Amino acid sequence: xxxxxxxxxxxxxxxxxxxxxxxxxxxxxxxxxxxxxxxxxxxxxxxxxxxxxxxxxxxxxxxxxxxxxxxxxxxxxxxxxxxxxxxxxxxxxxxxxxxxxxxxxxxxxxxxxxxxxxxxxxxxxxxxxxxxxxxxxxxxxxxxxxxxxxxxxxxxxxxxxxxxxxxxxxxxxxxxxxxxxxxxxxxxxxxxxxxxxxxxxxxxxxxxxxxxxxxxxxxxxxxxxxxxxxxxxxxxxxxxxxxxxxxxxxx
Ligand code: SAM
Numbered sequence: 001x002x003x004x005x006x007x008x009x010x011x012x013x014x015x016x017x018x019x020x021x022x023x024x025x026x027x028x029x030x031x032x033x034x035x036x037x038x039x040x041x042x043x044x045x046x047x048x049x050x051x052x053x054x055x056x057x058x059x060x061x062x063x064x065x066x067x068x069x070x071x072x073x074x075x076x077x078x079x080x081x082x083x084x085x086x087x088x089x090x091x092x093x094x095x096x097x098x099x100x101x102x103x104x105x106x107x108x109x110x111x112x113x114x115x116x117x118x119x120x121x122x123x124x125x126x127x128x129x130x131x132x133x134x135x136x137x138x139x140x141x142x143x144x145x146x147x148x149x150x151x152x153x154x155x156x157x158x159x160x161x162x163x164x165x166x167x168x169x170x171x172x173x174x175x176x177x178x179x180x181x182x183x184x185x186x187x188x189x190x191x192x193x194x195x196x197x198x199x200x201x202x203x204x205x206x207x208x209x210x211x212x213x214x215x216x217x218x219x220x221x222x223x224x225x226x227x228x229x230x231x232x233x234x235x236x237x238x239x240x241x242x243x244x245x246x247x248x249x250x251x
Pocket of ligand 1: 115
């Protein structure tokens with residue numbers, strides 16, 4: 001997959017290019033990144049790309065001609081959608097990440113200052129995506145969030161594909177708790193269900209924890225989820241155990 005990013009700070013993406021799973025994805029040829037700096041499309045020697053907003057007020061706005069030229073250059077390389085990272089966009093979900101990762105290519109547009117001249121967004125952008133209800137200084141970190149989330153979903157990138165399917169949000173539940181050696185740590189033990197190699201016991205414990213953690217932390221996720229008989233009974237057990245533990249600790 002190819003992702004082109006329109007940004008005045010391409011150097012920030014060294015973190016994605018040089019570290020972790022995205023670096024491996026690039027090395028293995030699963031991911032190709034391209035960068036387009038609007039400053040390279042400015043017409044003055046100061047490489048200016050921003051100006052004061054019409055109507056007054058604080059801050060600066062990225063100018064339409066420079067951003068449009070950079071975007072069109074990027075689009076000439078990648079045939080996919082243009083996505084503007086914006087706090088006003090639809091909040092990113094794991095489902096949307098998977099859809100993006102299914103291709104085709106993407107062009108990501110990162111804003112700075114007060115944002116980008118609206119005429120660029122009206123004419124060139126297919127979709128706006130937010131990483132949450134808060135405002136960061138630029139679209140670069142949101143673009144990297146999207147890239148890193150997508151990379152994990154690209155076929156062949158994760159060694160063990162099961163690990164995506166079992167992760168939070170993939171099946172409408174949060175992930176179960178994880179443990180590794182040592183078996184005892186500061187008087188706290190690994191749950192006995194995970195020891196001894198009984199695969200069905202382990203599966204049921206994990207499913208029960210995933211259901212229970214989702215009920216405790218994100219009950220909204222359970223509202224529209226259809227539970228199988230087994231899932232409903234495991235969740236009931238989890239709720240009873242949690243209530244009993246609460247009563248014990250309050251005595
Ligand atoms: N004036 C804008 C507003 O209030 O909606 C915020 C501009 S913000 C300081 C500069 C840039 O950061 C935006 O153009 C956008 O690209 C990016 N940005 C900020 N918060 C974001 C978020 N939550 N999700 C995605 N992009 C964001």
